[in-house]
Amino acid sequence: MGANTNVVYINRIAFIITTKCTLSCSHCLHLNSRYVSRAVFEKDKLLNDVGRLMAAVDTVGGVHVMGGEALLHPELPGIISALLQEEKIGHVGLTTNGTVLPDESLLAALKHPKAEVYLSGYSTVPNTGKWIDILRQSGVSYHTGAAKKWVDAGGIELRNRKADELKSMYSQCLYRECVTLLDGRLFVCPRNANAVNQGVIPFDLSGGVDLRKEKINTLRDEISHMLFDTEYLACCDRCDYILPSGEQRQISRAT
Ligand code: SF4
Ligand code: SF4
Numbered sequence: 001m002g003a004n005t006n007v008v009y010i011n012r013i014a015f016i017i018t019t020k021c022t023l024s025c026s027h028c029l030h031l032n033s034r035y036v037s038r039a040v041f042e043k044d045k046l047l048n049d050v051g052r053l054m055a056a057v058d059t060v061g062g063v064h065v066m067g068g069e070a071l072l073h074p075e076l077p078g079i080i081s082a083l084l085q086e087e088k089i090g091h092v093g094l095t096t097n098g099t100v101l102p103d104e105s106l107l108a109a110l111k112h113p114k115a116e117v118y119l120s121g122y123s124t125v126p127n128t129g130k131w132i133d134i135l136r137q138s139g140v141s142y143h144t145g146a147a148k149k150w151v152d153a154g155g156i157e158l159r160n161r162k163a164d165e166l167k168s169m170y171s172q173c174l175y176r177e178c179v180t181l182l183d184g185r186l187f188v189c190p191r192n193a194n195a196v197n198q199g200v201i202p203f204d205l206s207g208g209v210d211l212r213k214e215k216i217n218t219l220r221d222e223i224s225h226m227l228f229d230t231e232y233l234a235c236c237d238r239c240d241y242i243l244p245s246g247e248q249r250q251i252s253r254a255t
Contacts, residue, residue, distance in 0.1 A: 014180040056219035066096075080115065094110065117135060122253070193208070
């Protein structure tokens with residue numbers, strides 16, 4: 001993300017349209033396997049959130065539609081098509097773990113120069129090869145091959161770190177670049193977003209912006225404040241994605 005005094009540019013937005021998932025990966029950075037109750041968010045509300053966000057910012061490099069598993073949302077093609085029509089959005093990605101195969105309506109929506117599919121490429125998901133065949137035949141752009149190693153961000157319990165340790169973590173963490181839109185609220189970091197959505201961290205302590213409650217004329221300033229003035233997140237004290245020393249604990253990918 002970047003800005004001068006006049007421009008609010010967000011490089012990437014993770015757009016969570018459902019918390020349902022077909023897998024339960026033990027080291028999911030999004031904390032997905034911790035959900036007790038899962039939701040499929042209403043398309044109209046999701047697109048209204050996007051509309052308010054677009055009114056407040058200048059440009060978004062890419063919006064990445066995801067879950068959970070995004071293909072569990074019954075209105076996924078319509079959501080993709082609507083995002084592709086937003087002039088301020090540079091490209092629209094669909095992230096999938098590959099367990100559910102696409103139907104014709106989804107392929108039709110994805111066959112667009114601004115659309116791309118990101119296949120997680122888990123070795124235990126047999127449909128990955130079928131997905132690639134279908135995307136090639138349909139002329140849809142895609143990427144596959146997630147990193148073979150994951151980072152162990154640990155549990156969600158408090159670590160009781162000092163402020164200077166949390167600032168050091170946050171300043172070095174790539175996930176502060178991953179702005180996340182979840183159920184009408186915009187956050188820095190998908191782990192932070194899901195921790196709030198699960199009630200682990202109060203929204204007031206998350207540094208997030210409520211797109212549905214914030215007045216439209218103050219939204220731009222609030223988003224700018226979140227992007228550029230945050231020193232660390234309360235969630236960084238519940239996370240080992242990057243340690244205060246800058247080290248990361250690498251582990252084998254869960255699937
Ligand atoms: S498939 Fe993705 S969202 Fe689902 S549990 Fe695994 S890492 Fe998390
Ligand atoms: S260190 Fe902070 S910003 Fe990075 S993943 Fe963890 S909670 Fe998110």
